[in-house]
Amino acid sequence: MPYVNIKVTDEGVTREQKARLIKGVTDLLQDVLGKAPASTYVVIDEVAFTDWGVGGVNVEEWRKRHS
Incomplete structure (x- = not known):
C-alpha cells in the first residue's frame, strides 16, 4: 500500500494539475513497482x-533575493 505525499508551494495549483499529479504518480508506481492503483494513496x-x-x-524572501 504505497503512500506518496507531494508538497508544493501555494501558487494556485489547479484541480486539473493535481489530478494529473495523482494519476501520474499512481501510474508510475504501477509501472515501476507493480503496485495496484486501488491501494495507492497520493x-x-x-x-x-x-x-x-x-x-x-522562507521562499518568498528567497525569490526576492534571486529574481
Whole structure:
C-alpha cells in the first residue's frame, strides 16, 4: 500500500494539475513497482511561501533575493 505525499508551494495549483499529479504518480508506481492503483494513496499538500524555507529564509524572501 504505497503512500506518496507531494508538497508544493501555494501558487494556485489547479484541480486539473493535481489530478494529473495523482494519476501520474499512481501510474508510475504501477509501472515501476507493480503496485495496484486501488491501494495507492497520493496526498498533495500546498504550503504557504512563508512556511517553506530554503537557504535559511522562507521562499518568498528567497525569490526576492534571486529574481
